[in-house]
Amino acid sequence: MQINKLQVEAIKCGSVIDHIPSQIGFKLLSLFRFTETEKRITIGLNLPSKKLGKKDIIKIENTFLSGDQINQLAIYSPCATVNYIDEYNLVGKIFPTLPRKIDRILICPNGNCISHNNCINSSFIFIKKPNNNMNLKCKYCEKEFSKNIVLS
Amino acid sequence: MRNSLYKKNIISINDLKRDELELVLKKSAILKKKSAPDLLKNKIIASCFFEASTRTRLSFETAIYRLGASIIGFSDGNNISLSKKGETLADTISVISSYVDAIIIRHPQEGSARLAAEFSNNVPIFNAGDGSNQHPTQTLLDLFTIQETQNRLNNLNIAMVGDLKYGRTVHSLTQALAKYKKNKFFFISPDVLTMPNYINNMLLERGISYRRCQHIEEVISEIDILYMTRVQKERLESTEYANAKSKFILSTKSLKNARSNLKILHPLPRIDEIDHDVDYTPYAWYFKQAANGIYARQAILSLVLIENHF
Numbered sequence: 001m002q003i004n005k006l007q008v009e010a011i012k013c014g015s016v017i018d019h020i021p022s023q024i025g026f027k028l029l030s031l032f033r034f035t036e037t038e039k040r041i042t043i044g045l046n047l048p049s050k051k052l053g054k055k056d057i058i059k060i061e062n063t064f065l066s067g068d069q070i071n072q073l074a075i076y077s078p079c080a081t082v083n084y085i086d087e088y089n090l091v092g093k094i095f096p097t098l099p100r101k102i103d104r105i106l107i108c109p110n111g112n113c114i115s116h117n118n119c120i121n122s123s124f125i126f127i128k129k130p131n132n133n134m135n136l137k138c139k140y141c142e143k144e145f146s147k148n149i150v151l152s
Numbered sequence: 153m154r155n156s157l158y159k160k161n162i163i164s165i166n167d168l169k170r171d172e173l174e175l176v177l178k179k180s181a182i183l184k185k186k187s188a189p190d191l192l193k194n195k196i197i198a199s200c201f202f203e204a205s206t207r208t209r210l211s212f213e214t215a216i217y218r219l220g221a222s223i224i225g226f227s228d229g230n231n232i233s234l235s236k237k238g239e240t241l242a243d244t245i246s247v248i249s250s251y252v253d254a255i256i257i258r259h260p261q262e263g264s265a266r267l268a269a270e271f272s273n274n275v276p277i278f279n280a281g282d283g284s285n286q287h288p289t290q291t292l293l294d295l296f297t298i299q300e301t302q303n304r305l306n307n308l309n310i311a312m313v314g315d316l317k318y319g320r321t322v323h324s325l326t327q328a329l330a331k332y333k334k335n336k337f338f339f340i341s342p343d344v345l346t347m348p349n350y351i352n353n354m355l356l357e358r359g360i361s362y363r364r365c366q367h368i369e370e371v372i373s374e375i376d377i378l379y380m381t382r383v384q385k386e387r388l389e390s391t392e393y394a395n396a397k398s399k400f401i402l403s404t405k406s407l408k409n410a411r412s413n414l415k416i417l418h419p420l421p422r423i424d425e426i427d428h429d430v431d432y433t434p435y436a437w438y439f440k441q442a443a444n445g446i447y448a449r450q451a452i453l454s455l456v457l458i459e460n461h462f
Contacts, residue, residue: 112283114263119240120270129353140263141285142164144350 007057008044014061016083017073022046024076025056031076031105032069039063052079071099076151098134101125106136106150113141124150157455161269161277164286165324170331173295179451180296180444191454192221198252200244201280202229202259207420207442208280208290212256215449224252229259242271249275254457256280276456284320290419291324293448294379297441298329301415302376305329311338311371313400314381314425317345321419322381326351330360337362338371342396344388367399373409378402378435380418380425403427407435417441 040061049055070082074096084092104121115122123139137144197216216223226232249272257268258280265279281287299305312322329335339347355362383396418438
């Protein structure tokens with residue numbers, strides 16, 4: 001007998017961020033400040049996934065992520081999909097693509113960058129390097145860092 | 153000639169296109185020949201030095217007076233009520249921008265000038281140095297001096313010596329000279345103070361030749377410009393410094409095989425990296441370079457604040 005059981009309760013209306021690599025779900029919650037909302041959020045961690053082996057999933061009720069938010073997910077979670085749900089039906093499915101710039105989410109690794117202490121939002125642009133590597137350049141201090149340094 | 157610098161913020165040398173650099177150099181040359189005391193008459197400019205920098209501040213202030221403008225401001229960020237009361241830089245700039253036509257800012261933190269530009273309500277910001285990041289007017293005066301002494305900004309061999317890791321002047325000058333064709337760079341520094349990778353990578357990506365060298369004497373016969381900087385004692389272990397000191401001090405002996413057109417530049421202050429005997433050689437150009445700062449700053453101030461004056 002096949003058991004078709006949802007691992008995380010279905011939502012009536014809102015966004016479902018699916019196929020998040022496991023261990024990244026909590027990071028996304030805090031980085032994207034999803035927890036700062038009053039909306040109901042359910043999260044599943046280390047769920048079985050055909051695509052990833054194990055995955056995390058985040059469901060946010062009555063909230064539709066903006067195009068910018070969705071694309072910014074691609075930095076941490078390139079395989080994620082964002083599903084828009086209405087009346088328990090899937091009404092949209094979006095695959096994030098890496099944005100040209102990323103605001104607010106990341107912290108500049110340069111300790112002397114003004115973005116640390118003036119109540120302003122950080123801002124980075126992506127710089128494509130040879131061998132498909134990506135660097136991130138801080139808008140303020142103009143320093144360029146490898147993606148891994150900024151994301152760690 | 154269209155003045156694309158009008159009302160522009162001068163934050164980073166990377167923001168300036170090649171034709172804009174040339175506009176500044178052309179204007180600098182004009183102002184060097186003939187002062188223009190009425191150019192900025194009735195303008196008020198704020199000189200906001202959150203950290204001390206005597207040369208840059210006095211150079212800007214001289215440029216302002218020579219253009220007939222007035223100055224308000226401060227020269228030490230620790231002694232102003234704004235910082236003592238804990239006001240943010242954003243608020244400080246927002247307030248000052250309502251008083252003046254332009255703001256010159258020197259601040260110890262990288263990115264401060266860019267931040268200031270976001271809160272200046274379209275009052276132009278001039279970056280007079282933000283931490284180890286940018287000092288665009290220094291680069292403009294360096295370019296002006298190189299062009300003046302070599303009659304060109306391309307097809308040059310340039311050696312940069314000293315603290316290439318933290319020295320923002322060498323970073324910005326390399327970025328600016330990389331906009332011109334066929335320039336070749338030689339980087340001479342202690343192993344712990346080498347040119348950062350982002351500069352090396354930028355040169356590689358643009359197909360510009362650079363070489364790391366150990367001693368000035370290795371390249372002296374090939375170069376047109378020798379750009380000296382101070383090896384900062386505080387950045388090295390004492391043994392490393394002692395070693396670096398002997399390798400990177402420029403003496404008249406090191407200049408034995410120099411080309412006749414060689415010019416030695418230095419952003420100053422010079423400590424002991426250039427022997428005083430070198431001052432009396434025809435190659436020494438650092439004091440004339442510093443004097444050129446007035447003209448380059450006059451040029452950029454007038455281009456940003458007046459649309460048509462050619």
